[in-house]
Amino acid sequence: MDKMVFTENRIKVFEQMDDNSIMVIFSRRGxxxxxxxxxxxxxxxxxxxxxxxxxxxxxxxxKDGTCKSLMFxxxxxxxxxxxxxxxxxxxxxxxxxxxxxxxxxxxFDSTIVRYMQSYGTMYLDIVTKEKDQELDFVxxxxxxxxxxxxWVSIKNGRPLIQHARTVKQEPELEQMRTAIDITNxxxxxxxxxxxxxxxxxxxxxxDQAIKYYGATGYAFPxxxxxxxxxxxxxxxxxxxxxxxxxxxxxxxxxxxxxxCADISRTFPVNGVYxxxxxxxxxxxxxxxxxxxxxxxxxxxxxxLNGFLREYYxxxxxxxxxxEEGTEEEVSKYYFHGVSHHIGVDVHDLADNAPLKxxxxxxxxxxxxISEEGxxxxxxxxxxxxxxxxxxxxxxxxxxxxxxxxxxxxxxx
Numbered sequence: 001m002d003k004m005v006f007t008e009n010r011i012k013v014f015e016q017m018d019d020n021s022i023m024v025i026f027s028r029r030g031x032x033x034x035x036x037x038x039x040x041x042x043x044x045x046x047x048x049x050x051x052x053x054x055x056x057x058x059x060x061x062x063k064d065g066t067c068k069s070l071m072f073x074x075x076x077x078x079x080x081x082x083x084x085x086x087x088x089x090x091x092x093x094x095x096x097x098x099x100x101x102x103x104x105x106x107x108f109d110s111t112i113v114r115y116m117q118s119y120g121t122m123y124l125d126i127v128t129k130e131k132d133q134e135l136d137f138v139x140x141x142x143x144x145x146x147x148x149x150x151w152v153s154i155k156n157g158r159p160l161i162q163h164a165r166t167v168k169q170e171p172e173l174e175q176m177r178t179a180i181d182i183t184n185x186x187x188x189x190x191x192x193x194x195x196x197x198x199x200x201x202x203x204x205x206x207d208q209a210i211k212y213y214g215a216t217g218y219a220f221p222x223x224x225x226x227x228x229x230x231x232x233x234x235x236x237x238x239x240x241x242x243x244x245x246x247x248x249x250x251x252x253x254x255x256x257x258x259x260c261a262d263i264s265r266t267f268p269v270n271g272v273y274x275x276x277x278x279x280x281x282x283x284x285x286x287x288x289x290x291x292x293x294x295x296x297x298x299x300x301x302x303x304l305n306g307f308l309r310e311y312y313x314x315x316x317x318x319x320x321x322x323e324e325g326t327e328e329e330v331s332k333y334y335f336h337g338v339s340h341h342i343g344v345d346v347h348d349l350a351d352n353a354p355l356k357x358x359x360x361x362x363x364x365x366x367x368x369i370s371e372e373g374x375x376x377x378x379x380x381x382x383x384x385x386x387x388x389x390x391x392x393x394x395x396x397x398x399x400x401x402x403x404x405x406x407x408x409x410x411x412x
Contacts, residue, residue: 003098012164021121123157167358175259219253219260230375264379
């Protein structure tokens with residue numbers, strides 16, 4: 001993407017920062033590991049810089065209303081260049097990110113000490129910890145600053161970035177559309193090979209296709225859950241036999257340049273839905289369409305979930321799955337939210353305010369009936385627009401007739 005995207009992302013954060021403050025964002029997510037997926041970097045760092053590289057540090061500084069960005073990077077190392085590749089040059093960093101200054105990491109500490117003689121506040125990307133959870137390296141760095149420079153006020157910069165990430169720019173949406181297109185190709189490859197086999201074997205057809213079509217990686221580990229396995233929301237073993245007569249639920253997504261797709265589909269292993277499977281599937285599908293019709297600026301994801309639950313109270317009672325139409329009865333068969341934000345993380349940081357134009361959310365109703373060995377989830381990605389919403393993944397088939405026809409006509 002053009003460096004102006006990342007410049008605009010930083011501007012959205014600068015606008016929220018106190019005057020006479022700096023923000024320090026580390027590129028790595030956790031402790032050093034010798035070999036890591038090069039895209040497993042701190043997504044907040046990537047969102048503000050566009051640079052995919054470990055051990056860099058981004059500094060945003062705001063003083064007397066003037067805002068500047070500085071990146072600290074590794075110097076060239078000939079031995080490392082031979083083994084793992086050369087780090088980006090200062091010029092490359094500036095061309096990718098649009099930052100005004102680039103320096104080497106060995107000058108980071110002295111530069112921060114100098115800055116904090118005249119800056120009163122330091123923002124850090126601090127992840128809220130559960131009770132008794134071990135501190136990470138950012139927490140330890142915050143403690144170091146407090147001990148060395150007790151006059152400095154440490155603030156959490158994550159809420160500022162969270163607010164900025166809620167609304168996407170058009171170039172970001174283009175990356176997500178590409179990730180969705182690649183995901184669609186992977187799903188089609190699964191359908192071409194759909195028949196009874198192990199879950200991981202069907203999953204492998206997705207893996208091959210998205211790599212072939214240029215995915216950067218996976219948005220998250222694939223769920224391939226057949227039969228009763230689909231009633232476990234985050235089932236991940238993917239090692240059972242998908243049997244003739246089963247449904248198999250796939251929750252999957254490609255990653256493209258750190259932007260994610262998040263799609264769920266539920267298919268008949270033998271290529272044809274039974275009457276009962278189709279009945280339940282169509283209830284879920286109509287629920288998804290209802291949620292889409294309610295999605296617009298000003299609505300919250302909690303409200304969207306409420307619309308779906310009210311719909312289920314009526315529809316599940318009609319088919320005799322529940323008796324009274326109560327919240328408790330619905331919760332037995334539907335026990336998660338219908339929406340979350342999507343972006344550079346599959347569960348993207350968002351400010352939890354009512355939806356705004358430019359938000360991208362999931363729409364993922366489900367039903368999980370363990371006593372019948374049936375779990376169904378249908379998930380698509382949705383862009384909130386000025387007047388409503390837009391499907392970002394309409395090309396991924398989900399009507400039962402279309403799915404059966406595709407399997408019949410394209411089976412290898």
